[in-house]
Amino acid sequence: MIPLAAVLPPAQPLMLAALLFTIGAAGVLLRRNIIIVLMSVELMLNAVNITLVAVSRAMLQLDGQIFVFFSLTIAAAEVAVGLALVVALHRSLGSSDVDDVSSLRG
Amino acid sequence: MSGLDPAFLIVGALAIVTAVGMILAKNVVHSALFMVAHFGLTAVLYLLLSAPFLAAAQLIVYAGAIMVLVLFVVMLLGRQEALLDEPIAGQRWLALAALAVLGAALVRVAALGVPAAPEGGTAVVPPAFGSPAAMGDALYTQWVLPFEVVSLVLLVAMIGAVVIAHFQRRPRNEKAGSPAIAADATEVPSPRA
Numbered sequence: 001m002i003p004l005a006a007v008l009p010p011a012q013p014l015m016l017a018a019l020l021f022t023i024g025a026a027g028v029l030l031r032r033n034i035i036i037v038l039m040s041v042e043l044m045l046n047a048v049n050i051t052l053v054a055v056s057r058a059m060l061q062l063d064g065q066i067f068v069f070f071s072l073t074i075a076a077a078e079v080a081v082g083l084a085l086v087v088a089l090h091r092s093l094g095s096s097d098v099d100d101v102s103s104l105r106g
Numbered sequence: 107m108s109g110l111d112p113a114f115l116i117v118g119a120l121a122i123v124t125a126v127g128m129i130l131a132k133n134v135v136h137s138a139l140f141m142v143a144h145f146g147l148t149a150v151l152y153l154l155l156s157a158p159f160l161a162a163a164q165l166i167v168y169a170g171a172i173m174v175l176v177l178f179v180v181m182l183l184g185r186q187e188a189l190l191d192e193p194i195a196g197q198r199w200l201a202l203a204a205l206a207v208l209g210a211a212l213v214r215v216a217a218l219g220v221p222a223a224p225e226g227g228t229a230v231v232p233p234a235f236g237s238p239a240a241m242g243d244a245l246y247t248q249w250v251l252p253f254e255v256v257s258l259v260l261l262v263a264m265i266g267a268v269v270i271a272h273f274q275r276r277p278r279n280e281k282a283g284s285p286a287i288a289a290d291a292t293e294v295p296s297p298r299a
């Protein structure tokens with residue numbers, strides 16, 4: 001479809017996805033706001049999707065793209081439930097800081 | 107087969123910049139807007155990787171539905187104090203060290219690449235690869251059962267989100283004041299007495 005795609009070596013998208021996954025993990029570890037943490041998890045999920053699409057393209061197998069399709073729907077479900085939890089937490093604690101949600105800490 | 111594709115280089119660099127901007131933005135709304143840009147760039151990346159159907163789905167699901175939901179919640183919760191301080195001493199440096207190890211390991215493994223297509227390494231992608239027709243063909247024949255299950259998952263998630271975020275107008279303490287519950291409340295302690 002896009003002629004440039006035919007010359008793209010498979011390792012480069014994989015390396016980009018690895019970097020993006022690391023950036024997402026950095027967001028989870030370094031930020032305290034629960035919405036930003038949730039968005040960083042989405043970033044990591046997205047990086048894995050890029051990996052799957054790149055491998056699917058390199059091996060000329062559609063299965064990877066099918067998997068990404070299912071991953072997209074699960075991500076949508078996850079965000080809906082996650083944001084509902086954020087709203088419920090904000091209502092009961094009056095805060096959206098992950099450090100305030102430590103009732104289960106031993 | 108070697109050499110960097112300039113389009114991929116530009117899109118990849120912008121994707122990294124928007125991702126870093128997302129995790130560093132002080133304002134949560136700015137963070138969300140960086141995320142929209144990032145997901146738009148991912149869609150372009152999918153186009154470069156011959157996945158046009160997924161590019162459209164990415165735009166609709168991520169840049170459309172998920173971002174509207176995130177921005178809606180940000181607006182609903184009001185002003186956010188997105189602090190960049192560290193409550194646990196030394197946690198940031200420990201995290202950065204762990205992230206450096208993780209990033210180096212992941213990039214090293216990714217640099218190995220993947221084996222080429224099984225059939226003699228055909229570099230030419232068939233024009234229908236990843237098209238809506240091809241995806242639909244696979245989804246509704248080989249993957250029809252997972253497809254139906256995932257629709258059930260979406261339904262469960264929708265009900266779950268409604269149940270979790272449902273606003274209860276009358277907390278339990280006030281309910282005890284109503285006559286029906288009060289009658290129950292008087293009966294409950296009686297076995298103890």
